[in-house]
Amino acid sequence: MKRSILLVINMLIAISVFAKSDTTAHSSAGSVGSRFYFPVSIGVSVPFRNVNTRLTSGLALSTGLEYRLRKTDGFFFRVEYDALNNNYKRYTGALPTNIVQGKLFSGFVLGGAGYRKKLSRWEIFASLQPGLGIRSFERADINAGGVYLNKVTNDSFATKAAIGLEYYIRSNFNLFFEPSYYKYFSSHGFSSYHSRFLSFNIGFSAARF
Numbered sequence: 152m153k154r155s156i157l158l159v160i161n162m163l164i165a166i167s168v169f170a171k172s173d174t175t176a177h178s179s180a181g182s183v184g185s186r187f188y189f190p191v192s193i194g195v196s197v198p199f200r201n202v203n204t205r206l207t208s209g210l211a212l213s214t215g216l217e218y219r220l221r222k223t224d225g226f227f228f229r230v231e232y233d234a235l236n237n238n239y240k241r242y243t244g245a246l247p248t249n250i251v252q253g254k255l256f257s258g259f260v261l262g263g264a265g266y267r268k269k270l271s272r273w274e275i276f277a278s279l280q281p282g283l284g285i286r287s288f289e290r291a292d293i294n295a296g297g298v299y300l301n302k303v304t305n306d307s308f309a310t311k312a313a314i315g316l317e318y319y320i321r322s323n324f325n326l327f328f329e330p331s332y333y334k335y336f337s338s339h340g341f342s343s344y345h346s347r348f349l350s351f352n353i354g355f356s357a358a359r360f
Contacts (some may be wrong), residue, residue, distance in 0.1 A: 185323070185358050188217040192329060192354025196235035196257075198345045206245060206255065209237040211350040213329075222322070223269040228291050229278060233259040233311070235333070235348055239288075245302065248290045256287040257348065258334065274317040274325070284309025284335045307337035323358035 198206035215231025235257040265278025315329035335346040
């Protein structure tokens with residue numbers, strides 16, 4: 152967790168410094184390279200309620216690569232990696248872990264498309280990204296030698312739907328707010344009990360070259 156936070160902070164600093172520099176020497180406004188953007192965001196992960204466990208809201212991180220057919224209005228394609236971290240408390244024995252209180256990690260490797268519309272210095276966008284959802288949690292194994300914690304991982308098809316609002320400080324640099332909905336498609340493991348999440352992220356996106 153600490154490494155993830157430090158990685159995002161370092162990326163935020165590096166991209167913000169780059170965004171303030173003059174990029175005209177690297178590419179013209181109409182070049183292919185100027186259509187590549189690197190969105191990075193941080194926010195809160197909000198799980199849906201479930202009778203088997205209680206999941207608390209946690210940290211949400213997202214980083215990706217976006218290619219725009221046009222720099223403003225139009226379609227775009229995005230690949231990204233998202234990470235949601237939540238603590239849980241188990242109410243029943245129906246879950247695939249025997250740890251009553253623990254941490255649940257949800258990772259998403261996604262790729263999809265969206266559309267954005269320009270409104271002066273603001274833009275609104277919507278996107279849909281299918282991909283792979285990965286769940287990770289711990290399970291305790293007890294034997295004569297003591298108690299051992301083993302990490303259990305399962306994965307399934309997942310998807311993310313998002314809407315967002317961007318504000319452009321410069322033509323190659325914007326701040327954005329992005330509410331998102333995540334859905335796992337699985338009939339086993341933690342995913343069958345906690346298959347839906349919301350996240351509310353704030354971040355920025357910058358053209359790197």
